[in-house]
Amino acid sequence: MPPRLPLPRPRIPKQEQPAHKPVPVPIERSVDFCRVFVDGKRLPGNFRVRQAAEMVEDLDNAFVWLSLKAPSEDQMERLAEVFELDDLIVDDIVDAHQRPKIDRYDEQLFMVVRSVHYRDDEEVADAREIISTGEVQVVTGPKFAITIRHNAPLPDLTGKLEEEEDLAVLGTTAVAWVIADHLTDNYLRVADYLSHDVDELENEVFTPRRQINIDKIYNYKREVLEMRHAIDPLAPALRTSLTNNKDIVRKALRSYFRDVQDNATIASDHLSGFDERLTSLLDASVAKVTMQQNVDMRTISAVVGMAAAPTLIAGIYGMNFEYMPELGSKWGYPATLLVMLLVMGAMLWWFRRNHWL
Incomplete structure (x- = not known):
């Protein structure tokens, strides 16, 4: 008799393992601070987000100031549930590539201000890194002010809000002013640094028998243009916002915002002058060469x-x-x-x- 072959074993299908869902990252991972203000005074301590939001709901003239660093989409969706943020605001925050603007969504204001950071050209190997820009977003509502920074160093400015007499009493839009004022003041400081650098370039170009580095002039012109793109739209946005949002921005705060608008305009004028001077230096350098x-x-x-x-x-x-x-x-x-x-x-x-x- 021929040998009997073993019968093949039936294949038992493996039980499919359920896919592991990613563990949601807590909101607190992206929180710089969470402070509560009541009647213009800051309550001591740092609060959890939901705790602070629930606390101010039962208090008059109280709001939460929440500061975040580059939150994820999942974190912003959970924050939107806590503070009832508009979906368009959440999309703009996550995208983080906005030009300076101020948009209104019912009782909520969404403000974008670009930050500018200056580093001396002797401290960096690449002259294109002299000016670096970031983005700071501010969302204000009746009971909250949320600041979000993307690639932008931002100090704790709650002390400045307390130092200004009777400023925090004016509501959450005062937080927007504190942020905008800090960033526009920095514009003027960077403009002073650039003025010194452009003066040095002029001395190099117009000094007889001195070697001219045209690439350096081109790099500074590029940095000035990048800074202009970051700050030029801010002044018109502030002007339009002060006109169209008088019911949200109190009259006492409008003068503060006008000062911010003036600083942004002055910085833009300085940069426009630097751009013209650098263009003249390029022409003079080419002629000299x-x-x-x-x-x-x-x-x-x-x-x-x-x-x-x-x-x-x-x-x-x-x-x-x-x-x-x-x-x-x-x-x-x-x-x-x-x-x-x-x-x-x-x-x-x-x-x-x-x-x-």
Whole structure:
């Protein structure tokens, strides 16, 4: 009988394991601080987000100031549930690539202000890193003010809100002013640093016989343009907001915001002036380099001309003819050298007289 083959074992399907859902990151991971203000005074301590939101609901003239650092989409969705944020605000916060603006959603204001950070060109290897920009967003409602920073160092400004007399009593829009005022003041400081750098570039360009680094001028012009893109839209946005949101921004706060608007305008004017000066420096540098090249070419031409005369004489006497002037003379060789020297000396005198050399 033929051998009996073993029967194949039936394959038992493996039980599919349920996919693991990502563990949600707590909101507190992105929180810089969470403070509660009542009647213009800050309550001591740092609160949890839900605790602070529930606390101010039962108090009059109270609000939460929550500061966040680059929250994730999941964290913002949970915050939207706590503070009833508009969906469009959540999308803009997560996207984090907004130009300076102020938008209104019912009783909520959403403000975007760009931050500017300056580093001396001696401290960085790449001149394109002299100016770095970030983004600070502020969402205000009747009972809360949320500040979100993306790639923007921002100190704890709650002390400034307390120092300004009767400022916190004016509500959550006072927080928006504190943030905007801090950032626009920094614009003016950076403009002062840039003014010093542009003055140094002017000295380099207009100093005689000094080497010009045109790449450095191009890099500064690029940095100034980047800063202009970051701050130029802020002043018009503030002007429009003060006109259209008088029911939310109290009259006492409008003068504060006008001061911020003035600072942003002054900084924009300074940058516009720097841009024009750098353009003039580029033109002057190109003209100076072109003139230097012309001088170099004229000097080279003069040297080549001086060398051409003795080369011509030596070439003539290098011909293999039997009858040539002074070919058989005893003093023919030194006489020829003397003629070469005299011709070169005459050409040197003529070139110097015409400032070619």
